[in-house]
Amino acid sequence: MIKGIYETHVQVSNLENAIQFYTEVLGLKLAYRDETRPIAFLWVGEGKEFMLGLWEQKENLQTRHFAFSCSKDDILNYSVEFLEKKNLKPYNFLKNGSAEPMVFAWMPALAVYFNDPDGNQLEFISVLDGEGRPELGVLSYEEWIQQTGQ
Structure with a gap:
């Protein structure tokens, strides 16, 4: 039944900086930015194959x-x-x-x-x-x- 991992999430200290890094530096595509909370989703690969979620965390950032x-x-x-x-x-x-x-x-x-x-x-x-x-x-x-x- 399971075919792979579709999505993963990481904590970032500054959402704007992280979006810029992952889109401009690594070339991922911004899929959606939730204006009600500090989170953004990025497409990884062609089409909608995989997704990366960026969650802004100001304190106690846990790297992954x-x-x-x-x-x-x-x-x-x-x-x-x-x-x-x-x-x-x-x-x-x-x-x-x-x-x-x-x-x-x-x-x-x-x-x-x-x-x-x-x-x-x-x-x-x-x-x-x-x-x-x-x-x-x-x-x-x-x-x-x-x-x-x-």
Whole structure:
């Protein structure tokens, strides 16, 4: 019955700034802004595939994590440059100072991380073909190719 996750929500400290970040920087489309309360909804993807809700929270902001689905090629060839051009700091799961996308071998999936202005941890992720190899842990894409031949 369940086909996926349609919508998720995050808290933001300033709704106007968050709308600007997610629409102008990341390219999401504003779907609806509720004028009776501090909330906005954004479309993610083509059409009305997915939705992101932004809830303004002035006190006790609780940051969250979520991932945007991307193609492997976009992550490998474009994601880091895209983020840096937008003055965002990409980083990998290991937070070892490198912006190089990493593979979670258990899935397997390729990912790179960045934060929104409120510190919500965002991710570009692409599930890779083939079977997971949990014993390999988290490694670079080049190491993944060397280890698996995929």
